[in-house]
Amino acid sequence: MAAHRAQWKGFIKFGEVSCGVSLYTAASTSGRIAFNTINQDTGNRVRREFVDSETGKTVPKEQQVKGFQVENGQYIELDSEEVAAAVPEANKMLDIRAFIDCHSIDDVYFDKPYYLTPSDRISQEAFVLLRDGMRREKVAAIARTVLFRRVRTVLIRPHGKGLIATTLNYDYEVRSSKAAFEDIPTIKIDGEMLQLANHIIGTKIGTFDPASFDDRYEEAVAELVKAKTEGRSLPRKKEVKVSQPNDLLAALRESAGVQAAAAPDKPKRTAANANTGRQKAARKSTAKSVVAIPQRKAS
Amino acid sequence: MAHPYWKGYLKLSLVTCPVAMTPATSESEKVRFHTLNKETGNRVVSEYVDAISGKPVSEEAEAKGYARGENDYVILTDADLDTVALESTRTIDIEVFAPRDSIQWVYLEKPHYLTPNETVGQEAYSVIRDAMAASKVVGVSRLVIGRRERAVILEPRGDGIVLWTLRYGDEVRPEESYFDSIDGEAETEMMPLVQKLIKQRKKEWSPAMVEDPVQESLLAMIAEKKKALKPAKKGKPAPSPATQPGSNIINIMDTLRRSIEANGSSGKRA
Numbered sequence: 001m002a003a004h005r006a007q008w009k010g011f012i013k014f015g016e017v018s019c020g021v022s023l024y025t026a027a028s029t030s031g032r033i034a035f036n037t038i039n040q041d042t043g044n045r046v047r048r049e050f051v052d053s054e055t056g057k058t059v060p061k062e063q064q065v066k067g068f069q070v071e072n073g074q075y076i077e078l079d080s081e082e083v084a085a086a087v088p089e090a091n092k093m094l095d096i097r098a099f100i101d102c103h104s105i106d107d108v109y110f111d112k113p114y115y116l117t118p119s120d121r122i123s124q125e126a127f128v129l130l131r132d133g134m135r136r137e138k139v140a141a142i143a144r145t146v147l148f149r150r151v152r153t154v155l156i157r158p159h160g161k162g163l164i165a166t167t168l169n170y171d172y173e174v175r176s177s178k179a180a181f182e183d184i185p186t187i188k189i190d191g192e193m194l195q196l197a198n199h200i201i202g203t204k205i206g207t208f209d210p211a212s213f214d215d216r217y218e219e220a221v222a223e224l225v226k227a228k229t230e231g232r233s234l235p236r237k238k239e240v241k242v243s244q245p246n247d248l249l250a251a252l253r254e255s256a257g258v259q260a261a262a263a264p265d266k267p268k269r270t271a272a273n274a275n276t277g278r279q280k281a282a283r284k285s286t287a288k289s290v291v292a293i294p295q296r297k298a299s
Numbered sequence: 300m301a302h303p304y305w306k307g308y309l310k311l312s313l314v315t316c317p318v319a320m321t322p323a324t325s326e327s328e329k330v331r332f333h334t335l336n337k338e339t340g341n342r343v344v345s346e347y348v349d350a351i352s353g354k355p356v357s358e359e360a361e362a363k364g365y366a367r368g369e370n371d372y373v374i375l376t377d378a379d380l381d382t383v384a385l386e387s388t389r390t391i392d393i394e395v396f397a398p399r400d401s402i403q404w405v406y407l408e409k410p411h412y413l414t415p416n417e418t419v420g421q422e423a424y425s426v427i428r429d430a431m432a433a434s435k436v437v438g439v440s441r442l443v444i445g446r447r448e449r450a451v452i453l454e455p456r457g458d459g460i461v462l463w464t465l466r467y468g469d470e471v472r473p474e475e476s477y478f479d480s481i482d483g484e485a486e487t488e489m490m491p492l493v494q495k496l497i498k499q500r501k502k503e504w505s506p507a508m509v510e511d512p513v514q515e516s517l518l519a520m521i522a523e524k525k526k527a528l529k530p531a532k533k534g535k536p537a538p539s540p541a542t543q544p545g546s547n548i549i550n551i552m553d554t555l556r557r558s559i560e561a562n563g564s565s566g567k568r569a
Contacts (some may be wrong), residue, residue, distance in 0.1 A: 004477060005519065026474070027405060028472070036365075036372060046356050048349050050343050051344060054339065059343045066335070077337075078524075099497045124428065133485065161481040171511070177456050178457065178460060181398075183460030184458040197314075207401055208397045208439040208452075217443055217446060218381070221383060224379060243314050244419065253511065
């Protein structure tokens with residue numbers, strides 16, 4: 001098998017132990033096709049050009065410099081050497097600063113995954129030791145190094161026979177989920193509604209293999225193009241019908257295949273536990289037709 | 300509140316509710332540079348020009364083209380594209396539920412926060428979220444973003460739902476071809492030492508772990524330049540502690556012991 005080209009080579013260090021590792025891109029989006037931007041007047045494609053905002057003249061690459069805008073609209077210029085000087089010298093060392101419990105990791109920080117492998121035979125022993133130790137303790141490691149001219153924090157965790165290092169986004173790049181969700185009101189969900197929803201989920205439990213997913217967009221656009229070139233009128237979309245709060249229970253019952261007749265349309269019930277003796281006959285008949293879904297534990 | 304990036308509907312079977320979505324990540328806090336023309340000091344802006352005539356193309360004349368042949372494009376307007384016959388342009392219809400751990404981390408591409416968009420949908424949203432949490436599953440669906448249909452997963456988190464776009468199957472490289480040559484298992488006698496070392500260095504996750512020292516020094520550099528209008532001295536990078544990687548793996552066992560002792564003597568820090 002052809003050898004892969006490593007994106008980065010260096011060392012991983014835990015305590016005083018270190019071993020040589022190679023880093024490989026695990027996922028790439030370079031194969032994605034983009035739509036072309038077209039000049040509608042000529043039908044030709046367009047390309048990007050960098051021009052002076054005042055003179056309108058093209059500015060060659062070597063004449064471009066970075067500027068940081070300050071309050072009065074003036075710019076502070078930084079040349080590429082100065083920007084480079086802000087990055088610490090690359091020491092090629094992924095120094096593990098901490099281990100954290102796998103379940104406490106906030107995955108919204110995840111950026112890009114890389115495969116990590118021992119770079120030579122002699123590094124294998126320490127590599128395997130770190131991998132298996134982390135696996136046993138159910139932890140991932142936090143390490144930091146200069147990667148692709150930036151100081152990056154990576155999360156390293158065991159994956160099969162190897163390790164995956166995921167670059168993490170910087171603190172200022174991530175909005176907290178707490179802040180994003182703070183406006184969502186806490187609504188106490190009726191016990192039957194939850195039970196019905198759990199049942200619906202139970203009927204849709206399955207597996208998902210991302211490899212089997214197909215992007216249908218292009219095909220749908222091709223249809224559109226065909227319709228347009230044949231002069232057919234484009235179909236208008238139907239209005240989406242939003243469930244009204246009053247109809248929510250009925251919609252859930254219908255989705256779960258519960259006969260409306262078996263469940264008299266009573267207003268909201270309190271979140272009664274199905275095991276308490278407070279159930280009314282009508283409730284019992286509803287509850288019975290709701291099959292308990294197998295609680296599949298993620299292992 | 301961040302401006303919603305997408306608005307549409309969340310659907311479970313016959314239950315539908317309006318939702319809004321915003322990316323969980325943003326570049327807005329990053330130190331932003333503009334590109335300047337060194338000779339004039341003016342800003343450099345990007346402009347679309349016609350690939351054949353080289354003449355600037357006005358924004359109104361720009362359109363999305365679908366390649367029909369060599370240099371032959373069918374032009375589609377935004378209004379046309381809105382009529383694409385895919386439900387997934389505006390409805391996240393949850394087709395399948397799967398245990399969270401069954402979706403590998405390498406497939407997670409970009410996180411978004413999904414929230415109820417109108418009062419009318421709050422209860423339905425909450426039912427779907429709570430049922431996923433109770434069943435310990437994530438929802439799998441499709442969504443058109445950026446003129447592509449993406450596989451997405453929906454994961455309940457606190458009061459909300461995190462929506463991840465997933466990478467396409469052919470974008471994740473087969474791990475076997477990287478990992479197959481890694482042999483062996485850890486030596487059992489060393490395992491307790493490694494586990495001890497891990498336990499000693501365990502910490503709680505904190506966003507402080509993902510600070511960006513480069514951004515901080517760039518900001519310092521800018522502040523310095525602003526103060527004194529003379530060019531700032533280039534800071535010499537701090538010398539890194541001299542370590543001899545690779546040379547100390549001969550006796551991993553001893554090294555591990557030393558690591559554990561070193562950590563013990565330096566005192567525990569919270």
